Amino acid sequence: MVLYTMSEQLNTVVSGDESEIHDEPHIRDRRITVSHIHVLVEERGLDAQTVADRFDLTAAEVYHALAYYHDHPEEMRAVEERRRELHEAAEDDPRIITGPEDLSES
Numbered sequence: 001m002v003l004y005t006m007s008e009q010l011n012t013v014v015s016g017d018e019s020e021i022h023d024e025p026h027i028r029d030r031r032i033t034v035s036h037i038h039v040l041v042e043e044r045g046l047d048a049q050t051v052a053d054r055f056d057l058t059a060a061e062v063y064h065a066l067a068y069y070h071d072h073p074e075e076m077r078a079v080e081e082r083r084r085e086l087h088e089a090a091e092d093d094p095r096i097i098t099g100p101e102d103l104s105e106s
Helices: 006-010 034-043 048-054 059-071 073-092
Strands: none
Touching: 034 048, 034 059, 034 073, 048 059, 059 073
16 A cells, blocks of 8 residues: 655656656656546546556556646646647648657558
8 A cells, every 4th residue: 555645645647847758747757647547537537546557557646747737727728728739730730740650660
């Protein structure tokens, strides 16, 4: 059983402004974004422990990410808007790579 002190709880999520690896909130020292955790648990309906196991996280880290998502609605809306704009730009420019299917096989 993992116990967290208050300072550890507050440091579970790094905001996009403070991050060196993402421009959006994510689990500290990981590349797993708060948005991704939210989609898996609240949109796809996966159990928090299942998500934790899949990404070698604790269930507490998953719940902290979800709490961050709901505690920072304006920031998360801005992240979602930025992603939507990037996807729209990618649709208009075939040189923009958005996934493995966009890579050439050569």
